[in-house]
Amino acid sequence: MRLVVIGGVAAGMSAAARARRADPSLEIVVLEKGPQVSWAACGLPYLLSGRVNRPEDLIIRPAESFQRERNIGVRTGAEVAAIQPSRRQVALCGGERLAYDRLVIATGARPERAVAGADQPHVFTLHTLEDGRRIRAFLEEQRPRRAAVIGGGYIGLETADALAERGLAVTLFEAGADLLGRADPELTRRLAEHLEGQGIELRLNTPITAVEDLSAAGAPAELVILAARLHPNVELAAEAGIELGRTGAVRVTDRMETNLAGIYAAGDCIETLHLVTGGPVYLPLGTTANKTGRVAGANAAGARERFPGVAGTMIVALRGLAAGVTGLSPAQARKEGFQPTAVHITAEDRSRYLGSRPTLVELVADRRTRRLLGGAVLGERGVAGRVNVIAAALTAGMAVEQLAQLDLAYAPPLAPVWDPLLLAARALLKELG
Amino acid sequence: MRLVVIGGVAAGMSAAARARRADPSLEIVVLEKGPQVSWAACGLPYLLSGRVNRPEDLIIRPAESFQRERNIGVRTGAEVAAIQPSRRQVALCGGERLAYDRLVIATGARPERAVAGADQPHVFTLHTLEDGRRIRAFLEEQRPRRAAVIGGGYIGLETADALAERGLAVTLFEAGADLLGRADPELTRRLAEHLEGQGIELRLNTPITAVEDLSAAGAPAELVILAARLHPNVELAAEAGIELGRTGAVRVTDRMETNLAGIYAAGDCIETLHLVTGGPVYLPLGTTANKTGRVAGANAAGARERFPGVAGTMIVALRGLAAGVTGLSPAQARKEGFQPTAVHITAEDRSRYLGSRPTLVELVADRRTRRLLGGAVLGERGVAGRVNVIAAALTAGMAVEQLAQLDLAYAPPLAPVWDPLLLAARALLKELG
Numbered sequence: 001m002r003l004v005v006i007g008g009v010a011a012g013m014s015a016a017a018r019a020r021r022a023d024p025s026l027e028i029v030v031l032e033k034g035p036q037v038s039w040a041a042c043g044l045p046y047l048l049s050g051r052v053n054r055p056e057d058l059i060i061r062p063a064e065s066f067q068r069e070r071n072i073g074v075r076t077g078a079e080v081a082a083i084q085p086s087r088r089q090v091a092l093c094g095g096e097r098l099a100y101d102r103l104v105i106a107t108g109a110r111p112e113r114a115v116a117g118a119d120q121p122h123v124f125t126l127h128t129l130e131d132g133r134r135i136r137a138f139l140e141e142q143r144p145r146r147a148a149v150i151g152g153g154y155i156g157l158e159t160a161d162a163l164a165e166r167g168l169a170v171t172l173f174e175a176g177a178d179l180l181g182r183a184d185p186e187l188t189r190r191l192a193e194h195l196e197g198q199g200i201e202l203r204l205n206t207p208i209t210a211v212e213d214l215s216a217a218g219a220p221a222e223l224v225i226l227a228a229r230l231h232p233n234v235e236l237a238a239e240a241g242i243e244l245g246r247t248g249a250v251r252v253t254d255r256m257e258t259n260l261a262g263i264y265a266a267g268d269c270i271e272t273l274h275l276v277t278g279g280p281v282y283l284p285l286g287t288t289a290n291k292t293g294r295v296a297g298a299n300a301a302g303a304r305e306r307f308p309g310v311a312g313t314m315i316v317a318l319r320g321l322a323a324g325v326t327g328l329s330p331a332q333a334r335k336e337g338f339q340p341t342a343v344h345i346t347a348e349d350r351s352r353y354l355g356s357r358p359t360l361v362e363l364v365a366d367r368r369t370r371r372l373l374g375g376a377v378l379g380e381r382g383v384a385g386r387v388n389v390i391a392a393a394l395t396a397g398m399a400v401e402q403l404a405q406l407d408l409a410y411a412p413p414l415a416p417v418w419d420p421l422l423l424a425a426r427a428l429l430k431e432l433g
Numbered sequence: 434m435r436l437v438v439i440g441g442v443a444a445g446m447s448a449a450a451r452a453r454r455a456d457p458s459l460e461i462v463v464l465e466k467g468p469q470v471s472w473a474a475c476g477l478p479y480l481l482s483g484r485v486n487r488p489e490d491l492i493i494r495p496a497e498s499f500q501r502e503r504n505i506g507v508r509t510g511a512e513v514a515a516i517q518p519s520r521r522q523v524a525l526c527g528g529e530r531l532a533y534d535r536l537v538i539a540t541g542a543r544p545e546r547a548v549a550g551a552d553q554p555h556v557f558t559l560h561t562l563e564d565g566r567r568i569r570a571f572l573e574e575q576r577p578r579r580a581a582v583i584g585g586g587y588i589g590l591e592t593a594d595a596l597a598e599r600g601l602a603v604t605l606f607e608a609g610a611d612l613l614g615r616a617d618p619e620l621t622r623r624l625a626e627h628l629e630g631q632g633i634e635l636r637l638n639t640p641i642t643a644v645e646d647l648s649a650a651g652a653p654a655e656l657v658i659l660a661a662r663l664h665p666n667v668e669l670a671a672e673a674g675i676e677l678g679r680t681g682a683v684r685v686t687d688r689m690e691t692n693l694a695g696i697y698a699a700g701d702c703i704e705t706l707h708l709v710t711g712g713p714v715y716l717p718l719g720t721t722a723n724k725t726g727r728v729a730g731a732n733a734a735g736a737r738e739r740f741p742g743v744a745g746t747m748i749v750a751l752r753g754l755a756a757g758v759t760g761l762s763p764a765q766a767r768k769e770g771f772q773p774t775a776v777h778i779t780a781e782d783r784s785r786y787l788g789s790r791p792t793l794v795e796l797v798a799d800r801r802t803r804r805l806l807g808g809a810v811l812g813e814r815g816v817a818g819r820v821n822v823i824a825a826a827l828t829a830g831m832a833v834e835q836l837a838q839l840d841l842a843y844a845p846p847l848a849p850v851w852d853p854l855l856l857a858a859r860a861l862l863k864e865l866g
Contacts, residue, residue, distance in 0.1 A: 010850070043786055043845050057786045154844075275840070286850045287843045308838050315842035324842050353476055353490045384842040385818010388852075391840050392822050396829030405741050407708070407824050409748035409757050409817040410720045411591075412476050413484075417443070417719045419821075 001026050003300050004090060004098060006080050006236070007106035008032030009041060010286055011267025013061075014293030015104045015300065016072045022301035028072045029098065031090070033079035036129050037063050042286050045155070047132045048139065049162035055133045083240035085260050102262050102300040105237050105250065106293060109230035109268035109284045115150065117211030123224040126159055135225070144222030145169060148214050151228035152179040152204070154316040157191070159225050160200050161318040170200045171219040175207035180316060180323065181229070183331030186344050187323065187376050190360055194321045230284045232269040247271040247282035254306040256296035266296035273309030276327045276373055276394055277336045283310055311391040312374070315384055324387030327374025327394045330364050339367040343427040347420035349382050351412035357381065361424035363390070363400070370399045370432055375424075382414075386421050400428050434459050436733050437523060437531060439513050439669070440539035441465030442474060443719055444700025446494075447726030448537040448733065449505045455734035461505045462531065464523070466512035469562050470496050475719050478588070480565045481572065482595035488566045516673035518693050535695050535733040538670050538683065539726060542701035542717045545661035548583065550644030556657040559592055568658070577655030578602060581647050584661035585612040585637070587749040590624070592658050593633050594751040603633045604652040608640035613749060613756065614662070616764035619777050620756065620809050623793055627754045663717045665702045680704040680715035687739040689729035699729035706742030709760045709806055709827055710769045716743055744824040745807070748817055757820030760807025760827045763797050772800040776860040780853035782815050784845035790814065794857035796823070796833070803832045803865055808857075815847075819854050833861050 003019050005012045008030045016030050030037060038061045046052040066072040079093040089099045111125045122144070124135050138144070145168060149160040152174030160172040172195065179188045188204070195202050206217065214221050232249040243259045245251035249271040256264045268284035270292060288310055298305040315324035333340035342364045348356035359379030365372050375390035377383045393403050404425035410417050436452050438445045441463045449463050463470060471494045479485040499505040512526040522532045544558045555577070557568050571577070578601060582593040585607030593605040605628065612621045621637070628635050639650065647654050665682040667675075676692045678684035682704040689697045701717035703725060721743055731738040748757035766773035775797045781789035792812030798805050808823035810816045826836050837858035843850050 040784060040786065040845070040850075042843070042850070043784060046787060046845060052786050158844075285843070287840065290850050291838070308835075309840075311840035313840040313842050315844045315847060317844040317846040322844070322847060326840070326842075351473060351476060353473065353485050354479060382818060384844070384847045385815060385821055388818055388839070388841045389821045389825050391842070392825040392829070392831075395835065395839055396825070396831060398825075398829060402741075402828065405724070406821070406828055407720065407742075407744035407746040407759070408821045409746050409759075409824070410475070410718070411587075411748045411750040411755070411817070412473070412479060413750040414748060414755060414817045417473075417475070417723050 001101045002099065003028045003102045003104065004100035005030045005104040005106060006090065007108055007267065008037030008074060008076070009039065009108060010289035011293030011296070012104065012106035013038045014290045015106060015266055015297030016066070017070065018294040018297030019301035020070050020072055022298050022303040026301055030066070030072060030074045031078040031080055031092070032074065032076050034128055034130065035076050037066070037074055037076060039129050044126050044132045045158040045162040047136055048159065049165040055129055055136070058129060058132070080236060083236055085240050085263065088262070103264065104296045104300050105258070105263065105265040105269060106267045107233040107236060107269045109232050111226055111230055112228035113226055115208060115211060115226055118226060120211060122222055123211055123226065125226045126155065138223065139166065142222065146221050147223040147225065148173060148219055148221035149225045149227055150208050151226065153181050153227065153229060154314060156227035157316050157318060159227050160195070161198065164198055164200050165319060168223070171203060171221070172200055173203045173206050173208050175228070177205055180314070180325060182325050182329045184329040184362070184376060186362060187325070187378065190378050191323055194318065198319065230268065232282065232284065234269055237265065237269065245271045245280045247280055249282045251280070254308060255299045255304070256292055256307065257299065264296040264300050266292035272307070275309045275311050281310065281312065283312060283314070285314060311394045313387060313391045315387060320380060321378065322383035323376070323378040324383050325374070325376040326387050326391040327372070328364060329374060329376070333364055333366070333373045338373055340364050340373055341367050341428065341431045343424060343431055345420065345424045345427050347423045348416050349379055349420065350414055351416050354412050356416065359383070359386070359420045361386065361420045363424045363428045365400045365428055365432060367432065370401065372398050372400055372403055389421055400425055400432060404429055434534045435532065436461045436535045436537065437533035438463045438537045438539060439523065440541055440700065441470030441507060441509070442472065442541060443722035444726030444729070445537065445539035446471045447723045448539060448699055448730030449499070450503060451727040451730035452734035453503050453505055455731050455736040459734055463505060463507045464511040464513055464525070465507065465509050467561055467563065468509050470499070470507055470509060472562050477559050477565045478591040478595040480569055481592065482598040488562055488569070491562060491565070513669060516669055518673050518696065521695070536697065537729045537733050538691070538696065538698040538702060539700040540666040540669060540702045542663035542665050544659055544663055546659055548641060548644060548659060551659060553644060555655055556644055556659065558659045559588065571656065572599065575655065579654050580656040580658065581606060581652055581654035582658045582660055583641050584659065586614050586660065586662060587747060589660035590749050590751060592660050593628070594631065597631055597633050598752060601656070604636060604654070605633055606636045606639050606641050608661070610638055613747065613758060615758050615762045617762040617795070617809060619795060620758070620811065623811050624756055627751065631752065663701065665715065665717065667702055670698065670702065678704040678713045680713055682715045684713070687741060688732045688737070689725055689740065690732065697729040697733050699725035705740070708742045708744050714743065714745065716745060718747060744827045746820060746824045748820060753813060754811065755816035756809070756811040757816050758807070758809040759820050759824040760805070761797060762807060762809070766797055766799070766806045771806055773797050773806055774800050774861065774864045776857060776864055778853065778857045778860050780856045781849050782812055782853065783847055784849050787845050789849065792816070792819070792853045794819065794853045796857045796861045798833045798861055798865060800865065803834065805831050805833055805836055822854055833858055833865060837862055
């Protein structure tokens, strides 16, 4: 029995590792088109800022060690040209054919590059370790002073922050009205305020279709990073007859099965179930890639595991501020047919006499059912923990009443006696009446 | 209609404030035997360490402002001698009688003082603002170099840490085998390790019944703080015919009603429902005091609110370490008739390439139902947030499977792609088989 995994970053390597534990006798081959497997894509911004010193520091486990320690064959520079399900084989670009019994597709995503002039030497995407290496070299050798970052999602925000940390004058462009890809004016307003405080110029509602637009917009840049939205790499799958979902990403069951027997998919190329809406969503994130990769690997190796879905949790970490979201924003909730009510409160993040800082909490609930639908937290400290509590509450289908009564930890240096989450839940109860 | 509230710290003032909002026309009188109302008891250790500069900094809202801004009468130095339910009045120590229509008992708790020699001038409890003031003066005037703290609960731990921060040589005595009042050897071992690293000497299984025992134990002290367990102040209630529960604290309904009509109780003098065991528990904590106070005040003023119970969440914040617990430890779970299985894992608290630190996570589940029963988290950062997620999961009655699948936030500077909670839940799933 041979398992072939296409793609060797988060989902692919998770699948391979989990499959190995599930079946020690399985032959496992990972095909990675790039030069590296098992590296931390989310660490790329820190390579730019200098907080991570060398590209190699982002490698989680070298390719050789998979072979040596786990008996997982890893082939880098191995690009798949086609999947041939009827023959149960994949065709590699060099012409080679490789048979499989089980296949895991973990082809990931790619950043939007549809910007005229993107082939110029000062224009980059920040997606692969090679990208990181090239930008880092460019920064060190060319010493650009002005940068433009295209895209106000978490990658764009973290990249803008990293370049500003390095001392560049940064302008961040977002085609739409919102940051973090979340229709949420209040969250965008607070993030914008913070960015401006950090000297990062923000241009919302400013689509950039050509590098030349930057000069026209009064922001000529010596370095341009394209960080607009990610597109799932579905071409190989689609050409092989694998069904895509309505988000455009590969459709899978909760066991990561595609519509073709023996073929699984995981990571940034698939859509997942949103636990709040019950519908599919395309949210390419490292956490989900690792989790779905594990489930795909387990099932491909004969174990039985499932992935229930995502709450839509995402956090962005900037200097002096983190912003996290989970579930639905009011606008998203309305679009999904809910009757959302939302509150935004600002509260102290610990006891005032120990130097508290304000934290913003947004909570969204459905008027009809009083069920929590989503939330956002923005502040200097404790943001991840608070977003995670909201995510747990969403997963449990909690009503706002229950959230307002949670027994949350209190210690003056860490959290106030009334946690901002509880105050927000109380405010939301008032709104719900 | 007159509402009388006995006790003006967390529960009492919360009750008064909530009652005022529920009924603007109610006459409200708070009787506080001490000189101060509305102050932050949990801030006392920071007064000792010096992180809080003046005792006044712990006053949340001065007594006058309740009268002025909220039309709440506050009488300090007003000690109640008896509650006379048949006459609907309270008798004050000076002989005065005060009639009530509704009564909220928020008499709090007191620390154990049953130690021979406790009346010596270098022996203190740390319970009131006056205590804090006196110890602070003693520290500044007498400049003691060696301190003993009696009691290994959260107050004892924070006090020992505060005195050590101030430069004193501190020995911490605990009569039992466990710290934080939780039968949990692993948690105690890690906390003990940390304390020793901070130069605090820890003596477990060492009951101190007389101040002289300290010298006999080789730890003569120029300053002794009695921080052993709290006893609920139930005498007034009990003498008035109000029922106590089996924990020895006042028994109340989920609306904070005692067995006597029109009389409510809240805060450190009551027992609450434990959401995991379904039974009563005595856990005197600031969060619960504020919450139950609000509910008592609301209901006493004619609104209808309820307090569902506690998960048993508690966190202690030391220099360089926080330790939080919620739900049941394995030993507590066994005692409650569960079939507990537990795991302890140590995992990185963020991405390794950004300087992670180890975090300990303990999770406890029931073998029969696979339901989560409790957990503990110990580490430098992110402890409160992780404990809160466990508390939310307990409140929702989650099975371990569901916890293991939570969509938790990931950003390299804040949390690793596999949060320690998820790794612990996975390890526990393996144990459960």
